[in-house]
Amino acid sequence: xxxxxxxxxxxxxxxxxxxxxxFVSNTIFNITQSSLLGLIAMLVTLWTNExxxxxxxxxxxxxxxxxxxxxxxxxTALNYAHPIIFLFFGGFLLAIGVEKTKLxxxxxxxxxxxxxxxxxxxxxSLAITSALLSSILSNTTTTLLLISIAIFLTDELRLKMRFxxxxxxxxxxxxxxxxxxTPPNLVLLAVMEDKGMEMIPFFQWIYMAAPLVxxxxxxxxxxxxxxxxRYRNYT
Numbered sequence: 001x002x003x004x005x006x007x008x009x010x011x012x013x014x015x016x017x018x019x020x021x022x023f024v025s026n027t028i029f030n031i032t033q034s035s036l037l038g039l040i041a042m043l044v045t046l047w048t049n050e051x052x053x054x055x056x057x058x059x060x061x062x063x064x065x066x067x068x069x070x071x072x073x074x075x076t077a078l079n080y081a082h083p084i085i086f087l088f089f090g091g092f093l094l095a096i097g098v099e100k101t102k103l104x105x106x107x108x109x110x111x112x113x114x115x116x117x118x119x120x121x122x123x124x125s126l127a128i129t130s131a132l133l134s135s136i137l138s139n140t141t142t143t144l145l146l147i148s149i150a151i152f153l154t155d156e157l158r159l160k161m162r163f164x165x166x167x168x169x170x171x172x173x174x175x176x177x178x179x180x181x182t183p184p185n186l187v188l189l190a191v192m193e194d195k196g197m198e199m200i201p202f203f204q205w206i207y208m209a210a211p212l213v214x215x216x217x218x219x220x221x222x223x224x225x226x227x228x229x230r231y232r233n234y235t
Contacts, residue, residue, distance in 0.1 A: 123224050174213065
């Protein structure tokens with residue numbers, strides 16, 4: 001019973017947030033624009049407080065957008081079948097496959113063995129591993145897969161923090177390498193397609209982004225060298 005009351009409270013908070021944004025926006029925008037802003041506020045609140053399951057919240061626009069006369073049901077539903085959505089879906093399936101086959105552990109072990117077993121070597125190897133995996137998986141997925149490995153590499157809290165940051169930095173860097181590496185890349189492709197612009201082929205994207213990724217990894221390596229000198233002096 002208490003759990004049901006908690007869920008109802010979360011939904012009520014989302015509805016109040018949506019209504020508040022609607023009435024405030026209505027002083028500036030027209031009724032349709034205000035309805036959209038209020039609906040966005042409600043959905044974001046439901047996402048964050050988990051008042052409803054994420055899958056349910058993601059499908060609510062199909063009902064609410066036509067009901068509030070924002071856009072038609074057909075126009076709303078078409079976005080759920082956008083090609084970019086299937087690229088997202090493919091990335092999620094790929095992440096599940098990597099996790100099930102323990103491929104991330106195999107790659108991590110190989111790269112960790114390739115670099116020296118020093119704090120600096122492990123930091124850089126984690127960054128490279130994260131960057132490589134993040135080029136085909138999402139940043140968040142890569143970080144979640146590798147963070148469990150990193151925390152068992154040392155018992156020292158300061159090094160654990162550095163290892164975690166190396167994974168996070170590497171994931172952000174590697175996400176630039178391919179169109180499917182991070183959701184903003186896919187959003188860019190969707191905008192280009194909607195505007196009638198020529199799409200960037202997969203391997204051309206890699207060719208264009210690889211120098212930038214290399215420079216960012218090199219810069220990170222130099223920053224770890226500076227940190228390592230300070231850490232060695234501190235210890």
